Amino acid sequence: MRFLTLICSSALLLSSCVVTTPAPDKEQTPDGLVRRQSKQVDTLYVKSGATLAPYNKVMLDSVEFAFKQDWQKQHPEVSESDMTRVRSQGSAAFYEIFSAALTMNGGYPLTMQSGPDVLRVAATISELDLSTTPAVGGTQRMHVVSPQDLTLLMELRDSQSGALLARAIDRDKGRAIGNLQVEGDVKNSTEARKALEMWAGLLRGALDAARSAPAPAQ
Numbered sequence: 001m002r003f004l005t006l007i008c009s010s011a012l013l014l015s016s017c018v019v020t021t022p023a024p025d026k027e028q029t030p031d032g033l034v035r036r037q038s039k040q041v042d043t044l045y046v047k048s049g050a051t052l053a054p055y056n057k058v059m060l061d062s063v064e065f066a067f068k069q070d071w072q073k074q075h076p077e078v079s080e081s082d083m084t085r086v087r088s089q090g091s092a093a094f095y096e097i098f099s100a101a102l103t104m105n106g107g108y109p110l111t112m113q114s115g116p117d118v119l120r121v122a123a124t125i126s127e128l129d130l131s132t133t134p135a136v137g138g139t140q141r142m143h144v145v146s147p148q149d150l151t152l153l154m155e156l157r158d159s160q161s162g163a164l165l166a167r168a169i170d171r172d173k174g175r176a177i178g179n180l181q182v183e184g185d186v187k188n189s190t191e192a193r194k195a196l197e198m199w200a201g202l203l204r205g206a207l208d209a210a211r212s213a214p215a216p217a218q
Contacts (some may be wrong), residue, residue, distance in 0.1 A: 031164055040202060043169040050097055050165040052156075052210035055119035059112045059159050063094040066126040078130055086130060093196060094123070101200035114159035121203070123154045126128050152199070 033045035065087045072078065085151040098121075102108045111118055154165040 020084070021102055029167070033167055038168075039167045041170040045167045047163070047165050051205055051213075052119065052165070053213060054096070054117055055207065056108060056109045056117040057115065057119070058112055058121045058207075059114065060095060061116050061122040062096060063091050064124040065090055066124065067128045067130070073128055075130065086128075090125075093193065097193060097196040098203070099198045101204045102198065102207075104204075107204065114153065116160060118159035119165075119207075120157040120159040120162075121154065123152065125149045126153070157161075161180065 029035075034048055034049065036044050037048050038044040043124055049180070067083070072083075099110055108119075152168075152170045154168045155164060157164050169181065
């Protein structure tokens with residue numbers, strides 16, 4: 001749910017990859033990425049000289065969901081089956097929404113095969129904190145109780161070489177929506193879908209911007 005909100009942060013990175021300028025204190029990761037300033041995500045790292053322009057298709061890895069450390073000890077009322085359901089429905093919602101955003105209007109077809117024009121996208125949503133609270137009629141409602149802690153990490157890679165092009169980390173965007181409450185089905189949570197749609201739209205925008213950008217001078 002809430003986690004969805006993150007989502008794609010991942011994408012935004014892309015647009016940032018192309019248009020942002022290096023931070024004054026050029027930080028570099030052990031795997032060679034350089035930090036860039038970004039208005040869309042908390043932290044953005046890109047490979048020097050990388051561009052999304054060559055990519056016309058997208059390979060979406062299964063999104064990973066991680067709960068807070070010792071979270072289950074604090075919420076023994078949430079069962080393993082609840083956790084499995086959240087992960088399964090969250091993954092389905094992620095794929096559905098990102099697929100729609102990326103492929104609409106002749107965009108970027110999804111594929112499971114690597115290729116020179118295929119961008120591989122992997123996302124992890126962590127610091128999930130779920131609990132159950134009584135609702136009207138005695139039913140149970142799942143909700144994210146600490147949205148400010150939710151963290152999205154997204155990595156973009158060349159699907160053939162596996163070369164890492166960008167990494168985005170965002171802990172802030174989730175707070176804009178507040179607690180994401182899910183009654184029964186994560187896939188049908190209005191709040192969750194809004195969050196995913198926001199991130200998916202940013203990724204699509206970044207790819208579109210790279211596609212329309214003028215070719216560098218020879």
